[in-house]
Amino acid sequence: MYGAGDVRVEDRPDPKIAEPTDAVIRTVAACVCGSDLWPYGSMPATDNGRPMGHEFLGVVEETGAEVTGLQAGDLVVAPFTYCDNTCDYCARGLHIACRAGGRYGFDGVDGGQGEAVRVPYADGTLVKLPVAADSALVPSLLALSDVMTTGHHGAVTAGVGRGDTVLVIGDGAVGLCAVIAARRLGAERIVLAGRHGQRTDLGKEFGATDVVAERGAEGVARIRDLTGGVGKVIEAVGTREALDTALGTVLDGGVISRLGVPQYEQGPLGRTEFRRNITLTGGASPARAYIEHLLPDVLDGTIDPGRVFDRRFALDQAPDAYRAMAERRVLKALIHP
Amino acid sequence: MYGAGDVRVEDRPDPKIAEPTDAVIRTVAACVCGSDLWPYGSMPATDNGRPMGHEFLGVVEETGAEVTGLQAGDLVVAPFTYCDNTCDYCARGLHIACRAGGRYGFDGVDGGQGEAVRVPYADGTLVKLPVAADSALVPSLLALSDVMTTGHHGAVTAGVGRGDTVLVIGDGAVGLCAVIAARRLGAERIVLAGRHGQRTDLGKEFGATDVVAERGAEGVARIRDLTGGVGKVIEAVGTREALDTALGTVLDGGVISRLGVPQYEQGPLGRTEFRRNITLTGGASPARAYIEHLLPDVLDGTIDPGRVFDRRFALDQAPDAYRAMAERRVLKALIHP
Numbered sequence: 001m002y003g004a005g006d007v008r009v010e011d012r013p014d015p016k017i018a019e020p021t022d023a024v025i026r027t028v029a030a031c032v033c034g035s036d037l038w039p040y041g042s043m044p045a046t047d048n049g050r051p052m053g054h055e056f057l058g059v060v061e062e063t064g065a066e067v068t069g070l071q072a073g074d075l076v077v078a079p080f081t082y083c084d085n086t087c088d089y090c091a092r093g094l095h096i097a098c099r100a101g102g103r104y105g106f107d108g109v110d111g112g113q114g115e116a117v118r119v120p121y122a123d124g125t126l127v128k129l130p131v132a133a134d135s136a137l138v139p140s141l142l143a144l145s146d147v148m149t150t151g152h153h154g155a156v157t158a159g160v161g162r163g164d165t166v167l168v169i170g171d172g173a174v175g176l177c178a179v180i181a182a183r184r185l186g187a188e189r190i191v192l193a194g195r196h197g198q199r200t201d202l203g204k205e206f207g208a209t210d211v212v213a214e215r216g217a218e219g220v221a222r223i224r225d226l227t228g229g230v231g232k233v234i235e236a237v238g239t240r241e242a243l244d245t246a247l248g249t250v251l252d253g254g255v256i257s258r259l260g261v262p263q264y265e266q267g268p269l270g271r272t273e274f275r276r277n278i279t280l281t282g283g284a285s286p287a288r289a290y291i292e293h294l295l296p297d298v299l300d301g302t303i304d305p306g307r308v309f310d311r312r313f314a315l316d317q318a319p320d321a322y323r324a325m326a327e328r329r330v331l332k333a334l335i336h337p
Numbered sequence: 338m339y340g341a342g343d344v345r346v347e348d349r350p351d352p353k354i355a356e357p358t359d360a361v362i363r364t365v366a367a368c369v370c371g372s373d374l375w376p377y378g379s380m381p382a383t384d385n386g387r388p389m390g391h392e393f394l395g396v397v398e399e400t401g402a403e404v405t406g407l408q409a410g411d412l413v414v415a416p417f418t419y420c421d422n423t424c425d426y427c428a429r430g431l432h433i434a435c436r437a438g439g440r441y442g443f444d445g446v447d448g449g450q451g452e453a454v455r456v457p458y459a460d461g462t463l464v465k466l467p468v469a470a471d472s473a474l475v476p477s478l479l480a481l482s483d484v485m486t487t488g489h490h491g492a493v494t495a496g497v498g499r500g501d502t503v504l505v506i507g508d509g510a511v512g513l514c515a516v517i518a519a520r521r522l523g524a525e526r527i528v529l530a531g532r533h534g535q536r537t538d539l540g541k542e543f544g545a546t547d548v549v550a551e552r553g554a555e556g557v558a559r560i561r562d563l564t565g566g567v568g569k570v571i572e573a574v575g576t577r578e579a580l581d582t583a584l585g586t587v588l589d590g591g592v593i594s595r596l597g598v599p600q601y602e603q604g605p606l607g608r609t610e611f612r613r614n615i616t617l618t619g620g621a622s623p624a625r626a627y628i629e630h631l632l633p634d635v636l637d638g639t640i641d642p643g644r645v646f647d648r649r650f651a652l653d654q655a656p657d658a659y660r661a662m663a664e665r666r667v668l669k670a671l672i673h674p
Contacts, residue, residue, distance in 0.1 A: 089589060094614060097589035157616070243606075252426060252434035253623075262611050269580075269604030274595060274620045277431060279494070280606065283614035 001052050003045030007319040015110050015118035020066035023122030025058040028133045029142045030112045032321050032333045034172045035261050040322050051105040053113025054080040055145035059133055069123045075133050076126040079287035080146040085124030095288035113318055115337045127291045139306025140298045144291045148305040150259055151177025153285035154234035155185050158257035162186030165227055169245055170236035171199035173308040173332040174259050176206055178234045180303050183207030199331055220248035240264045257282030309334040338389050340382030344656040352447050352455035357403035360459030362395040365470045366479045367449045369658050369670045371509045372598050377659050388442040390450025391417040392482035396470055406460045412470050413463040416624035417483040422461030432625035450655055452674045464628045476643025477635045481628045485642040487596055488514025490622035491571035492522050495594035499523030502564055506582055507573035508536035510645040510669040511596050513543055515571045517640050520544030536668055557585035577601045594619030646671040
């Protein structure tokens with residue numbers, strides 16, 4: 001990406017093992033993230049560009065001398081940040097804060113939207129998958145890279161449990177995966193706030209019991225009418241309007257878990273929120289912590305988050321994939337190198 | 338209170354039963370709250386004044402026709418807001434949000450700093466105490482009205498458990514009670530941030546293992562040096578500076594529980610806090626939910642939060658009590674009508 005709206009497919013040097021803990025992965029499937037649309041909308045023009053993509057699944061091509069858990073030919077999925085899986089944060093399940101970890105597309109590490117990626121700390125980062133690269137499960141397994149593990153993070157941090165009423169704000173891929181996660185954790189009633197009919201229809205198939213298309217004050221009123229207020233809210237958009245909808249619908253003593261990257265710096269933390277005992281939680285998902293936990297449910301078909309991918313693109317169509325997602329013509333674009 | 342710095346002791350009409358669910362309580366002990374010091378510092382001058390006090394313990398004088406659980410002569414403690422203890426919020430343990438509840442000193446209900454109080458929803462609000470009005474336990478039982486149950490709320494919402502390292506910011510009565518609560522819930526290391534030697538000394542007796550007197554960036558650096566960062570922070574001040582200290586010392590993935598009434602409206606909720614997975618929780622304590630839970634530990638001497646009362650005042654000395662607390666000469670003033 002060279003700037004807002006400017007995505008180019010270019011030749012880059014083949015990734016090579018740089019550290020003995022690296023692996024090089026030949027990408028089988030990658031995708032465009034909702035969070036990629038923020039720079040796609042606003043990134044200042046640059047001369048050098050930035051490698052894109054942090055969700056990918058592929059086949060191990062080569063491993064460094066210290067990699068012991070993987071070998072060439074293994075099919076693996078990568079969480080959306082790399083991590084050593086051994087530091088104190090990883091040990092606590094907060095792999096996103098790994099002391100050795102980092103992001104794809106930065107610091108000489110490739111982006112996932114390409115033919116191959118050098119993955120640091122391969123043993124810690126990558127999860128081996130017991131299926132073939134042409135498995136029909138590939139989209140759902142790829143979803144473990146980010147959207148499904150992010151939706152799950154929202155449901156876990158919101159404390160969703162059996163019998164709960166949960167509000168999910170946002171009908172993007174993360175919001176829809178949050179519906180899957182809330183349902184999976186036993187929520188009885190799941191209200192999905194979103195205004196794209198096709199997406200909310202998929203949300204209903206995933207377990208949403210109610211859909212609210214209205215936004216702003218009207219949306220708040222409608223959700224309050226339906227539920228009398230909600231104890232657990234998963235905010236999967238990231239705008240201030242979405243946060244205000246969460247604050248307007250959450251019950252006193254309730255929890256708002258934020259999954260959308262906030263497009264604001266400050267938010268309401270005054271006496272009203274204090275008096276109401278609102279808990280604000282969530283954040284960037286420690287995807288690596290959840291992949292093995294959710295994997296069995298993907299393998300046996302209990303959940304099929306891959307359904308969020310509603311269109312496939314070849315790698316050289318990546319600019320089209322961004323445009324289609326930005327124009328909301330596509331929910332989530334799968335990219336096949 | 339007629340305005341900032343203007344507290345007067347006046348004759349007011351004797352409280353009478355107004356609703357069949359009321360009780361009239363003859364006050365045995367009351368106190369001044371740290372939160373009373375905010376209006377004492379800044380309240381605009383008024384002609385009518387505002388009855389003050391929301392922490393009191395006393396003897397039932399009269400009960401309304403529908404009060405069944407109390408009778409004249411019972412010694413009772415009042416949580417700092419009244420509640421019916423039957424609504425959906427009370428049923429969930431969030432008595433502070435009781436649909437029928439309210440605050441002392443408002444809407445025709447007396448303040449607790451006086452000779453007698455009409456208490457609405459007496460059966461739901463008041464907790465009967467199995468001691469005499471002249472018991473040496475009275476100060477610690479009075480502390481259940483607010484400071485001890487508030488400190489406990491901080492420790493509970495921060496999720497304090499066995500072996501934890503906890504930071505308590507603020508050496509006021511609530512901060513010191515939060516130390517008691519964290520210790521009681523099994524915290525192994527308790528860092529108390531406060532700069533009043535007498536108070537932090539008491540904090541050490543309550544269970545603080547380290548004291549940090551420095552504030553601002555210096556305090557953050559010192560706490561980080563000592564602990565490497567803290568997973569659970571209880572913020573018992575309410576200023577933006579205290580919140581910044583909490584944010585500067587909490588580990589990624591950690592919890593900040595706010596107990597001090599915030600003296601700010603907006604706070605940092607942007608990408609940094611999101612990336613760090615910080616949870617903000619706490620708020621006004623549902624004191625009523627905790628009184629019976631903590632009562633046995635007060636009765637058997639396991640905890641003695643009454644030690645925060647370091648000076649007694651007669652009711653007609655109430656203006657002195659406010660001044661002494663505002664000037665930090667007194668930690669918490671006990672008022673005997």
